[in-house]
Amino acid sequence: MSVVADPHIDPNADPRAIAGEDSASQWRLIWGSFRRHRLAMTGAVVVIAFYLVALFTEFLAPFDPDAPSSRDVYHPPQMIHLFDTNADGSWAFRPHVNGMKLSRDRFTLKTTFSPDPDKKIYLTLFGDGTPYKMWGLIPMEKRLIAAVTPGERFYLLGADRLGRDMLSRIIAGTRVSMSIGLAGVAVSLLLGLVLGGVSGYYGGWVDTGVQRLIELKLSLPTIPIWLGLSAALPQDWAPLTRYFAITLILSLVGWTELARVVRGRFLALRTEDFVVAARLDGGSKARVIFRHMMPSMVSHIIASVSLAIPVMIIAETSLSFLGLGLLPPTISWGVLLKEAQNVRSIAQAPWLFAPGIAVCAAVLALNFLGDGLRDAADPYAQEGR
Incomplete structure (x- = not known):
């Protein structure tokens, strides 16, 4: 019984080139199967x-996670508002949070926070904040989210019992x-x-x-x-x-x-x-x-x-x-x-x-x-x- 060679295949060609897309490495097969797993891709x-976040903690945290504030004990979370009105009544893209007023009950001494319509804290990306050292080595002041006015504090996820920013912590x-x-x-x-x-x-x-x-x-x-x-x-x-x-x-x-x-x-x-x-x-x-x-x-x-x-x-x-x-x-x-x-x-x-x-x-x-x-x-x- 004789074997007839395929005239369309070069006998001197690389076998991997002949196989073409039919051959793939183990890692390529694993990746092809993995990316079809939607939950796994979402998890990745x-x-x-x-x-x-763990790598760039200092840059992403709005404040020093250990910095307390006695006036902001158990400060509630503040919602970011993306638009604000100008003096002429028109709308402009100006991210901000509404300020909060602190009041204390005269008899129970319970503290409560209520929105202050006259105070707005405007936010910016890549603004100057409290100085820190990235990875304990590089002195920096830029933070991902910062107040336009230096020194103003805001609490996107509230504050703890010592007035420390929960988002930063x-x-x-x-x-x-x-x-x-x-x-x-x-x-x-x-x-x-x-x-x-x-x-x-x-x-x-x-x-x-x-x-x-x-x-x-x-x-x-x-x-x-x-x-x-x-x-x-x-x-x-x-x-x-x-x-x-x-x-x-x-x-x-x-x-x-x-x-x-x-x-x-x-x-x-x-x-x-x-x-x-x-x-x-x-x-x-x-x-x-x-x-x-x-x-x-x-x-x-x-x-x-x-x-x-x-x-x-x-x-x-x-x-x-x-x-x-x-x-x-x-x-x-x-x-x-x-x-x-x-x-x-x-x-x-x-x-x-x-x-x-x-x-x-x-x-x-x-x-x-x-x-x-x-x-x-x-x-x-x-x-x-």
């Missing part, structure tokens, strides 16, 4: 927005809460990759020992461990030291799931042809693991990491809310929610619970992103589409 946009808390998720997952990733990889690659008594350690950790309740380790930290530690200690606690408790995922992938890959060929070619064990096996499971690791970050964020928020995590003057979403856990906040200042909305938005976005990455990286799901 929201997550990127949160990390941009939520933005500042974004940096701490979102970064502690990344830092905690980074340590968990290192532990999970090392222990899970060693367990899955070597097998035998090594695998047995690591799996018994994981099962022992999983048999213990997570929340009491977090509470116990956090309560054991000295209260007089510096904020930065306590930040790294809480990150380490969350990482040591949360590495087991990733280790199991890595172990399962290594057990499946160690008998694959390309791994056997690398061994027969004389590659060392470290080269086989990190040069051949690890790259083939990067997509699964990314999906697992994206699903682990919201767990870290919720854990830090819960510990700080209970007073066992980060402590003032550190600003995080959990610290802000702890400061709002009183009857007066519920009755008179519900805007103090706005950090809870930020927590829900970040966790949901990260979960949608993680689900999309997991589905896009699953080859069996790819075949079913």
Whole structure:
């Protein structure tokens, strides 16, 4: 039986050029599947927005998050009005907020704020505000939103019990809460990759020992461990030291799931042809693991990491809310929610619970992103589409 060559194909042509659009890299296939997942794409946009806020906190915050104002205690939120009337009665684009008058009841001493129609605080983009240092290095005065008249204060999300701007404090808390998720997952990733990889690659008594350690950790309740380790930290530690200690606690408790995922992938890959060929070619064990096996499971690791970050964020928020995590003057979403856990906040200042909305938005976005990455990286799901 003779094989007739296709006269339209050049026998000297590059096979990749012949395949054309029918061939694509693994990352291209993952991206093509991921962008069809609308919730995951929405989650990715929201997550990127949160990390941009965390990166440019000083520029985005209207005021110093720690600057108090005794006259603005529990100041209510002010709505931005985009248009204002000129002297001739015509309308002009002049963003502003209406001023508020403070009054106090003579008998109960209760303070109330009421709109002041005679006072308007005009706003501008990229205006001059309180001087600060971007990332603690670059002296700057420009802020995204600032009052046209220097020194005037406005509260788009209200003020807390010390008259501090809640919007600035939520933005500042974004940096701490979102970064502690990344830092905690980074340590968990290192532990999970090392222990899970060693367990899955070597097998035998090594695998047995690591799996018994994981099962022992999983048999213990997570929340009491977090509470116990956090309560054991000295209260007089510096904020930065306590930040790294809480990150380490969350990482040591949360590495087991990733280790199991890595172990399962290594057990499946160690008998694959390309791994056997690398061994027969004389590659060392470290080269086989990190040069051949690890790259083939990067997509699964990314999906697992994206699903682990919201767990870290919720854990830090819960510990700080209970007073066992980060402590003032550190600003995080959990610290802000702890400061709002009183009857007066519920009755008179519900805007103090706005950090809870930020927590829900970040966790949901990260979960949608993680689900999309997991589905896009699953080859069996790819075949079913």
